[in-house]
Amino acid sequence: SQTIHQWPATLVQPVGSPLSLECTVEGTSNPNLYWYRQAAGRGLQLLFYSVGIGQISSEVPQNLSASRPQDRQFILSSKKLLLSDSGFYLCAWRPGQGSGANVLTFGAGSRLTVL
Amino acid sequence: AQKVTQAQTEISVVEKEDVTLDCVYETRDTTYYLFWYKQPPSGELVFLIRRNSFDEQNEISGRYSWNFQKSTSSFNFTITASQVVDSAVYFCALSEAGPSGTYKYIFGTGTRLKVLA
Numbered sequence: 001s002q003t004i005h006q007w008p009a010t011l012v013q014p015v016g017s018p019l020s021l022e023c024t025v026e027g028t029s030n031p032n033l034y035w036y037r038q039a040a041g042r043g044l045q046l047l048f049y050s051v052g053i054g055q056i057s058s059e060v061p062q063n064l065s066a067s068r069p070q071d072r073q074f075i076l077s078s079k080k081l082l083l084s085d086s087g088f089y090l091c092a093w094r095p096g097q098g099s100g101a102n103v104l105t106f107g108a109g110s111r112l113t114v115l
Numbered sequence: 116a117q118k119v120t121q122a123q124t125e126i127s128v129v130e131k132e133d134v135t136l137d138c139v140y141e142t143r144d145t146t147y148y149l150f151w152y153k154q155p156p157s158g159e160l161v162f163l164i165r166r167n168s169f170d171e172q173n174e175i176s177g178r179y180s181w182n183f184q185k186s187t188s189s190f191n192f193t194i195t196a197s198q199v200v201d202s203a204v205y206f207c208a209l210s211e212a213g214p215s216g217t218y219k220y221i222f223g224t225g226t227r228l229k230v231l232a
Contacts, residue, residue: 032217034220042224043121043223043224043225044206044222044225046219046220046221046222049213049217049219051215051217055215057213057215057217059219088158090158090160092220094218099218100146100147100148100210100211100212100218101148101165101167101210102210102218103162103165104150104208104220105162106152106159106160108157108158109158109159111158
């Protein structure tokens, strides 16, 4: 069966520091991968999605970047964190083949607090 | 562009009451898919149901039921005889075809449901 892992689960970082959140999927090949952010009291905002290694689509221009160095690995990064980067970050995956009927499966999330 | 609206920010009910969570969507696609997810306090989103645009039959699963109406672009979710364990944030979502054969999933802002004992 497929599983998705995210780490770290919680992170407290000072403003201006770098960020790296990692997501990996097991038990499948060539998944579509997604990063979402949930700010306090707000909905889910799609940040990035990827259909393959090195292929990243950005939805919202901002202080963050994403990379996919391996088929089942998706990394969210920042060189210098802002206070507004605080939030709950969720990684998700779906099968690479198929239609919009495929269900997105989410990881447990990473809670980032920028001080 | 696709859009999902959940106008109810927060709902509080007393245990055993019925509650309906509203979801209204906008899309230009003729084929599309709608989803409901539950986010308990732990934070992880849990898939509840998927509905395609060609199937307007209502669905019931235990205490949960969903009403899909294309005429009003709505996909509402009802919990019958609510329980404290139903307390969570509920998200409605719509999948949208993107470039390179992939799909984006557009989420509403969520409805926080509080079920009081």
